[in-house]
Structures are given as structure tokens and as C-alpha cells.
Amino acid sequence: MSAINTLLPLASSILSFVFAAAVFQRYVRRPTRKSLLVWSIGLVFYGIGGACEALTGVFGFNPLVLKIWYLFGAILVAAWLGQGTVFLLAPDRWVRFTTILLVGASLFAMFAVMMAGVDPNYTVSAELTGRAFTTTWVRMLTPFFNIYGTVTLVGGALYSAWLFWRKRVLPHRMIGNILIATGALAPAFGGVLSRFGLPGLYLGEFVGVFLMYIGFLQTTVTVAQPTATSVAG
């Protein structure tokens, strides 16, 4: 494996943990905003995924690292990030229903991945992939979680951006949401490329977390509104 396949996920992992800490710190200041807590959980999953990729780059293939990577980095991350958006935008009834469903599905996925067989002699070419699983049906779980994650995270960010666009207000939040949507799409396409045997997952993950972090900073920036006097003057 080339150094880039170690350094890129390492950078993604560090950035994800820093991002998670920033979001969690914001949650501590505003504990009523549960969306921040769920996003920080999703970002910790993102960081774990990147760390597993970097570990594989340094020490080579390990079945346990593959399973941890597959669970957190391939299956859970997008769905949990998307669930944060559900907490932000959806009515309480939907939040409760989808959270129960997601927690149940996540526990099932954890059980399925931990029980799944792995080819111990699998040789990783460039990027980690689920092809090492000998229990192949476990790989069928991933698209369902990722479809949910893409719809909620990307769709939610685009919906928010559109609301700001329609009202012509808070352009920094609109741009922030556009960056979050773009960032969320990057690993989604990286994952699709990986499924078709093409490289791009690690780059997509790094670009993704970088853009989402910039987007988050944009949405949280405090912009001084002109006072009535300054507008009138």
C-alpha cells in the first residue's frame, strides 16, 4: 500500500475527531439541541473508520480491524450523520420512530458484522473493502444504511440551503449547508466507486469531512446584523 493510502485516512480520522469535539462542545453549550449530539456520534464513527484504514495501511490486513472499519466506517457513519439532520428538521414523532429503527438496525448490523466470516489471507490492494468477507450477505446491509444517510444528510442540507435561498437570508448558512451537502456526497460517490472496484474512497472521505467541517464553521459563524440606525443611515 502506498503512503497516501495511510496518510489520507489518517488525516480524515484526525479531522473527524476534531470536528466531533467541536460539535460536541456546541452540544454541551446547548443541550436541548440533540442533533448536535447525534452528529458528533456520527463524526466519531467517521474517525474510527479513517483510523482503521490508516492502521491497515501501516500494519497490513487484520480481520478485526476490517470488521470495526466495516461496521463504523462503511455501515453506520452516513446513517448516524443523517439522523442528526432528522433530529434538526423532522417532527418529534418521526425522530422517535426513526431513532428506534436506526438503533435496532445498528445493533443488528453490529451482530452481523461481528459474526461474519473473513478470509484471513485476504490481500488488501489499495483501499479496504468488504470483499474480504466470506459471509457475503453482510455486505447487503451497507446500501440500505447509506441510502438512508444520503437522503437525510444530503437531502436535509440541501433542503435547508433551499429555505435560506428562497427567503434570501443568512447566506453564510446557505453556503454552509451547500458545503455540507457537497461533503456528504464525496464519500457516497467514493463508496460507490469502491463497490465497482475503483479507487477513490479514501480521497472522497477526506474531501467529505473537510468540506463538511468548513460548512459547519460557516453555519455557526456569527454575523453582525446591521442595526436600524446603520440601515437608516
Place this chain on the structure above:
Amino acid sequence: MPRPEHSEAYWTAIKYVILALTGLMIVALVLALVIVLRLVPWS
């Protein structure tokens, strides 16, 4: 609330960016469905 100082061209460009990203999201979802269909045993 006062309107931010951006030209109409800026808002039009943003509209197309949002539409383009929505299109990309749909493409990503279709590809994910293709992956599911490739994996199911009866396909």
C-alpha cells in the same frame, strides 16, 4: 431584517448549484440501488 448585499446573479448561481447537487444526490441513490440489485441472489 435587511437583505444581504448579493446580486441577483449570485442568487441565480446558487439556485443552479442546489439543483446540481440534488441531481448528484439522485445519481448516488440510483447507483446505491444498482449495488443492492447486483447483490441480491435472485438478480
